Amino acid sequence: MSSKDIVLGRVRRALAGAPADTTPYEQAIARAYVREHGRRTTEQTVDLLAEHLADYRAHVHRTDAAGLAGLIARLLTDRGARRVLVPAGLPPQWPAAVDATRVEDRPDATHDDLDSVDSVVTGCALAIAETGTIVLDAGPAQGRRRITLVPDHHVCVIRAPGQVVASLPQALERLVPTRPLTWISGPSATSDIELQRVEGVHGPRRLDVVLLDDAG
Amino acid sequence: MSSTFLGLPSFPVAARESTRDGQLRANLRHATHTIRAKRAVAVGELSDWGELRAAGAAIKDHTLAHLDHYLQQLEQAVTAAGGHVHWAADADEANRIVTDLVHATGETEVVKVKSMATQEIGLNEALAAQGIRAYETDLAELIVQLGDDRPSHILVPAIHKNRAEIRDIFRTQMAAWGRPAPQGLSDEPAALAEAARLHLRQKFLHTKVGISGANFMVADTGTLVVLESEGNGRMCLTLPETLISVVGIEKIVPTFRDLEVFLQTLPRSSTAERMNPYTTMWTGTTDGDGPKEFHLVLLDNGRTDTLADTVGRQALRCIRCSACLNVCPVYERAGGHAYGSAYPGPIGAILTPQLRGTATELDASLPYASSLCGACYDVCPVAIDIPDILVHLRQRVVEGGETVRGGVKTVLEPAKGHTTERAAMRAARWVFTHPAAFAAGRRAATATRRLHSRRLPGPGRAWTDTRDLPAVPAQSFRAWWQRTHTTKGGTP
Amino acid sequence: MRAALFLTCVNDTLYPDTGRAVVRLLERLGVEVDFPLAQTCCGQAHYNTGYRHEAEPLARRHARVFRDYDYVVTPSGSCAAMVRDIHPRLGGRARAEGRGDGLARDLTGTGTRTYELTEFLVDVLGVTDVGAYFPHTVTYHPTCHGLRMLGLGDRPRRLLEAVRGLELRELAGAEECCGFGGTFAVKNSDVSAAMGADKVANAVRSGAEVLCAADNSCLMHLGGTIARQGTAIRPVHIAEILASTREEPLRLPATGAPVHMTVGRPGTEARARREGTHR
Numbered sequence: 001m002s003s004k005d006i007v008l009g010r011v012r013r014a015l016a017g018a019p020a021d022t023t024p025y026e027q028a029i030a031r032a033y034v035r036e037h038g039r040r041t042t043e044q045t046v047d048l049l050a051e052h053l054a055d056y057r058a059h060v061h062r063t064d065a066a067g068l069a070g071l072i073a074r075l076l077t078d079r080g081a082r083r084v085l086v087p088a089g090l091p092p093q094w095p096a097a098v099d100a101t102r103v104e105d106r107p108d109a110t111h112d113d114l115d116s117v118d119s120v121v122t123g124c125a126l127a128i129a130e131t132g133t134i135v136l137d138a139g140p141a142q143g144r145r146r147i148t149l150v151p152d153h154h155v156c157v158i159r160a161p162g163q164v165v166a167s168l169p170q171a172l173e174r175l176v177p178t179r180p181l182t183w184i185s186g187p188s189a190t191s192d193i194e195l196q197r198v199e200g201v202h203g204p205r206r207l208d209v210v211l212l213d214d215a216g
Numbered sequence: 217m218s219s220t221f222l223g224l225p226s227f228p229v230a231a232r233e234s235t236r237d238g239q240l241r242a243n244l245r246h247a248t249h250t251i252r253a254k255r256a257v258a259v260g261e262l263s264d265w266g267e268l269r270a271a272g273a274a275i276k277d278h279t280l281a282h283l284d285h286y287l288q289q290l291e292q293a294v295t296a297a298g299g300h301v302h303w304a305a306d307a308d309e310a311n312r313i314v315t316d317l318v319h320a321t322g323e324t325e326v327v328k329v330k331s332m333a334t335q336e337i338g339l340n341e342a343l344a345a346q347g348i349r350a351y352e353t354d355l356a357e358l359i360v361q362l363g364d365d366r367p368s369h370i371l372v373p374a375i376h377k378n379r380a381e382i383r384d385i386f387r388t389q390m391a392a393w394g395r396p397a398p399q400g401l402s403d404e405p406a407a408l409a410e411a412a413r414l415h416l417r418q419k420f421l422h423t424k425v426g427i428s429g430a431n432f433m434v435a436d437t438g439t440l441v442v443l444e445s446e447g448n449g450r451m452c453l454t455l456p457e458t459l460i461s462v463v464g465i466e467k468i469v470p471t472f473r474d475l476e477v478f479l480q481t482l483p484r485s486s487t488a489e490r491m492n493p494y495t496t497m498w499t500g501t502t503d504g505d506g507p508k509e510f511h512l513v514l515l516d517n518g519r520t521d522t523l524a525d526t527v528g529r530q531a532l533r534c535i536r537c538s539a540c541l542n543v544c545p546v547y548e549r550a551g552g553h554a555y556g557s558a559y560p561g562p563i564g565a566i567l568t569p570q571l572r573g574t575a576t577e578l579d580a581s582l583p584y585a586s587s588l589c590g591a592c593y594d595v596c597p598v599a600i601d602i603p604d605i606l607v608h609l610r611q612r613v614v615e616g617g618e619t620v621r622g623g624v625k626t627v628l629e630p631a632k633g634h635t636t637e638r639a640a641m642r643a644a645r646w647v648f649t650h651p652a653a654f655a656a657g658r659r660a661a662t663a664t665r666r667l668h669s670r671r672l673p674g675p676g677r678a679w680t681d682t683r684d685l686p687a688v689p690a691q692s693f694r695a696w697w698q699r700t701h702t703t704k705g706g707t708p
Numbered sequence: 709m710r711a712a713l714f715l716t717c718v719n720d721t722l723y724p725d726t727g728r729a730v731v732r733l734l735e736r737l738g739v740e741v742d743f744p745l746a747q748t749c750c751g752q753a754h755y756n757t758g759y760r761h762e763a764e765p766l767a768r769r770h771a772r773v774f775r776d777y778d779y780v781v782t783p784s785g786s787c788a789a790m791v792r793d794i795h796p797r798l799g800g801r802a803r804a805e806g807r808g809d810g811l812a813r814d815l816t817g818t819g820t821r822t823y824e825l826t827e828f829l830v831d832v833l834g835v836t837d838v839g840a841y842f843p844h845t846v847t848y849h850p851t852c853h854g855l856r857m858l859g860l861g862d863r864p865r866r867l868l869e870a871v872r873g874l875e876l877r878e879l880a881g882a883e884e885c886c887g888f889g890g891t892f893a894v895k896n897s898d899v900s901a902a903m904g905a906d907k908v909a910n911a912v913r914s915g916a917e918v919l920c921a922a923d924n925s926c927l928m929h930l931g932g933t934i935a936r937q938g939t940a941i942r943p944v945h946i947a948e949i950l951a952s953t954r955e956e957p958l959r960l961p962a963t964g965a966p967v968h969m970t971v972g973r974p975g976t977e978a979r980a981r982r983e984g985t986h987r
Contacts, residue, residue: 002303003303003304003305004291006303006623007465007514007520008288010305010520010524011284011465011520011523012284013524013620014520014620015284015523021282025278029274029275030271031477032270033264033267033268033271033477034267037261037264052490056489111420111421115417131490132490138505144504145450146455146505146506149450149454149455150421168476168479172475172476172479177439178297178439178499179499180497180498180499180502181495181497182495182496182497184493184494185489185490185492185493185494188446188447190405190446192354192355192356192374193374194243194379194405195246195250195375196405198405200413201413201447202416202417202447203446203450204447228896228898231898232898235901526804545884545885545903549902583758586889586892587887587889587890587903588889588890588892589852589884589885589889590853590856591883591884604797607755607758607760610756611758611759612758613758614757614759615760615761641753642762644762645754647748648748649748649769651745651748658720676894678893678894678895678897679893680932682904683893683904683933683935683936684932684936686722686723686928686931686932689723692720692724693715693720693743694743694745697745701741
C-alpha cells in the first residue's frame with residue numbers, strides 16, 4: 001500500500017459516519033463579508049493606495065505620461081544607480097531619459113549578474129488600495145520574479161486608476177492563479193528583533209512607486 | 217515526531233524556571249504587549265471582521281470534511297503544472313523523502329524559509345544526519361540556529377532574545393556558518409538585520425536547493441502560497457533550481473477565491489499589518505521563472521488522527537498566525553520553550569497533544585497549560601474554540617477513552633499521576649449530589665475553622681506557597697438563610 | 709418579581725457575606741429572593757479539570773433544583789457561564805457518545821433563565837443606580853468568564869459608577885486573566901502566582917483602596933496573594949459594594965486585617981467585632 005493510500009484511507013476513516021454533504025462549494029460557504037470596505041470615488045481609492053503604500057515606507061510619486069521619463073531618471077540618479085535592469089515589454093519611453101546603463105534581462109543571466117545591477121524598473125499587474133499592495137504576475141513590463149528581488153532598488157510603475165482596485169476580493173478576481181505571482185507591500189522588512197520594525201532585509205531596501213495618471 | 221523534543225520536562229516544571237527568569241519575562245512581556253496592541257488596531261480597521269472570521273472557519277471546516285477529495289484534486293493540479301507530489305504518513309517518512317530528493321540533486325546544502333511543518337518533523341536534524349546542511353534564512357530562525365537554541369514563538373521565533381543577546385550570538389557564531397559579523401557590530405536592530413543580509417546573500421545566490429512550507433495550497437489550481445516579510449522567502453522560492461515544499465495536509469483551501477478571506481485575516485492577526493511585505497504564489501513550475509523542479513511533500517504526521525476527533529479537529533483550521541500566543545497570559549509568563557514543541561502557546565497546547573498523543577508527561581500536561589481565560593478564542597481568526605478543546609483533551613488525559621493513533625483506533629487508559637485528584641473529584645461529586653453530606657461538610661468546616669492553617673502541606677502547598685487561604689467564616693450562607701428566611705417559604 | 713439565588717458552592721461555604729449582600733440588594737430592589745436549599749455545585753471544577761462525566765450528575769441536579777424559576781441569579785460570572793454555555797454542551801457530548809437525548813433534555817432551559825448578578829440588575833430590573841453608598845476608591849477587574857463568555861461588557865462599571873461616594877480608578881491590563889483558573893492555580897501554581905502578582909501590582913498602581921470583581925473565586929486567589937504580600941488594597945465582591953448603603957455601610961477592615969469582610973447587619977455583629985471590622 002502506498003503512503004498516499006495510507007493517508008487517504010486514514011482521512012476517510014476519520015470522516016466516516018459524517019452525514020454526506022453534497023452542497024456545491026459555491027453555496028456551501030456564507031460569504032457575508034464585504035467586497036470593499038467603505039465607498040470611495042476612483043480618485044479616493046488611488047489616494048488610499050498612495051497613503052497605504054507610504055504607511056509601509058514605500059516612496060510614492062505621482063506623474064503623468066509627459067513627466068514619467070524624467071521622474072524615473074531622477075529616481076535612479078538620486079539612488080546613484082549605474083546599471084538598471086529593464087524587463088521585456090517595458091514601454092521604451094519609460095527609461096528614455098535614464099543615464100545609467102540599461103541592462104536587458106536575459107534568460108541565461110546568472111544570479112550574480114542580477115546582483116551586479118543597482119536598480120530595476122517594472123510595471124505591475126494591479127495594485128490594491130486597502131492593503132497598499134502591488135501585485136506582479138510576470139506579465140509584460142514585469143519580467144521574472146527574481147529581477148524585482150535581487151537588485152536593491154525597485155521602481156514600480158502603476159497605471160492609476162486603471163490598474164488600481166479597492167480591495168483584496170476585487171484583486172483576486174482579476175488575477176490568473178497559475179501565473180507566478182508576487183505581492184509586494186512596501187520594501188522588505190523584519191520585526192524579529194524586539195518587535196521593532198526594520199525596513200530592508202533581503203529584498204530591495206528601497207521601493208519607489210510611481211502612480212502614472214492614465215485617466216482620460 | 218522529532219527527537220528534538222523527547223525527554224523534556226512537563227509544562228509546569230519548565231514554566232517554573234521561566235517565570236523566575238526576569239530577562240525572559242521582560243522580553244516576552246514587551247514583545248507580546250506590543251504586537252497585541254498593534255493587532256487590535258489592524259483588526260479594528262475591518263468592519264466585517266466577524267464575517268471574515270466566520271467564513272474562514274467555514275472554508276476550513278468544509279475542506280476538512282472533504283479532505284480526501286481536495287487532496288486528490290490538489291495532487292492532480294500540481295502534477296499537471298509540472299510539480300511532483302509525495303505523501304508522507306509521518307515525520308520519518310517526510311524526512312526520508314526530502315533527504316532523498318536533496319541527495320538526488322547532488323547538493324549538500326539547502327536554504328530554508330521558515331516553516332512550522334519542517335520544524336515539527338525535525339527536518340534540519342534529519343538532513344544533518346545525512347550530511348546535508350540546512351541554512352535557516354528567516355532572521356529569527358537564523359538567530360535561533362546560530363545560537364543553538366529552539367524557537368519560542370510561531371511568528372517571531374527569537375522573541376525570547378533581546379537585541380544585546382542577538383548581537384552576541386552574531387558576533388560569536390556567524391563565522392562558523394559563513395560570512396562573519398561585521399566588525400564593531402552594534403545592537404541596533406537595523407545593524408543586526410544588515411548583518412543577516414550580508415551573511416545570507418551569497419547563500420541565496422549560490423545554493424541550488426530551497427526548502428519551504430506553505431501557508432495555503434489551492435486545490436483547484438495547484439497554487440501554493442507563502443506569506444513573509446523579509447524577502448528570504450522569495451529568495452528561497454525563486455532562486456534555487458530545485459524547490460521542496462513540506463506542507464501539512466490541512467493547509468488546503470478549495471479555490472483561489474478563498475484566499476480573499478485568509479489574505480485579509482492572516483496578516484492582520486499575525487504581524488498586525490494590512491498586508492505582509494511579500495507574498496509568493498506559484499503553481500508547479502514556470503519556464504524560465506523560478507525553480508526547474510518542484511516537489512510537494514504532503515504531511516500527515518498526526519493530522520488524520522486529529523481529524524478523527526470530532527471535537528478536536530477544529531484545531532486543524534489553524535493558519536499559524538500566532539495571535540493566540542500574543543494574548544495568552546500563560547504564554548507570556550512561561551515562554552515558548554515550556555511547551556516543548558514547534559507549536560507553543562494556546563494553539564500548541566491543543567495541537568501537540570493531538571499530533572503527538574498524550575503519552576508523555578509533557579504532552580499530558582499541555583492541556584492544563586491554560587487558565588481557560590478565553591482570550592485566545594476571541595482573537596483566533598478562524599474561531600477555534602481553544603478552551604473547549606483544552607477541556608476536551610484534559611478529559612482524554614484523566615478519563616481516557618477512545619482515540620486514534622497512527623490511523624488506528626486505540627482505547628486510552630486514564631493517565632497515571634491523577635489518581636488522588638480523580639478520587640477527590642469523585643468524592644466531591646458524591647458530596648454535591650448528597651446535599652445532606654454537603655451541609656454536614658460545611659458544618660464540619662465551620663466547627664474546625666480555628667484549626668485551619670493558612671498554609672497547607674502536600675499538594676495544597678502549590679496554593680499556599682504564594683497565597684493565603686481564605687478564612688472559613690463562622691456561619692455558612694445557608695445556615696444564615698435558614699435562620700432568617702425559611703419562615704418565608706424556603707425551598708421548592 | 710421572584711428570583712432564585714444560585715449562590716455557588718464556593719460562596720455558600722467561604723463567602724456567605726456575598727450571599728447576604730445579594731439578598732439584601734435584591735430585596736431592597738423589590739425582588740422576592742428564594743434560596744433553594746437543595747442547590748450544591750454546578751460542576752464547573754469537575755468539568756474544567758477534565759472530569760466531564762463526574763460533572764454530569766451535578767449539572768442534572770442543578771437543572772432540577774432551579775427548574776421552576778423564571779429568574780435564577782448568581783453572583784459568579786464563571787458559574788453563570790458554566791450553566792449557560794457548558795451545560796448545553798454536556799448534553800450534546802452525551803448524545804455524540806450514543807447516550808441518547810436524556811441529558812440534553814434535562815439540561816435545556818436553565819441556562820437561558822440564569823443571570824449573572826449585574827446582568828440581572830441592568831437587563832432584567834433595568835437599573836444601574838441601585839441606591840448604593842460606598843465612599844471609597846475602587847478599581848474593577850472584569851473576570852474572564854464574565855467578560856468573554858457572558859459578555860458582561862460595561863454593566864458592572866455602570867453599576868459602580870452610579871454608587872454614591874465611589875470613585876472608580878482605571879486598572880491597567882484590566883482584561884488580562886488574574887491567574888486563578890480553578891485547578892490551574894494549583895497545577896500551574898508558578899504561572900498562576902506570577903499572573904496574580906501582576907494583577908495585584910496593577911491594582912495597587914491604580915491607587916484604589918478596593919479591588920472589586922464579580923467573582924469570588926478570582927478574588928480568593930487575588931485576596932490570598934494580597935494577604936500574603938501584606939498589601940493594603942482589599943478585595944471586595946461587587947455585590948457587597950452594591951448592597952452597601954448610608955444606613956448600613958460596608959466597612960473596610962483595617963489594613964493588614966483578614967481579607968474577609970462583612971456587611972453591617974444584625975447577627976453578624978459579634979463576628980465583625982471579633983475580627984475588628986467595626987470601629
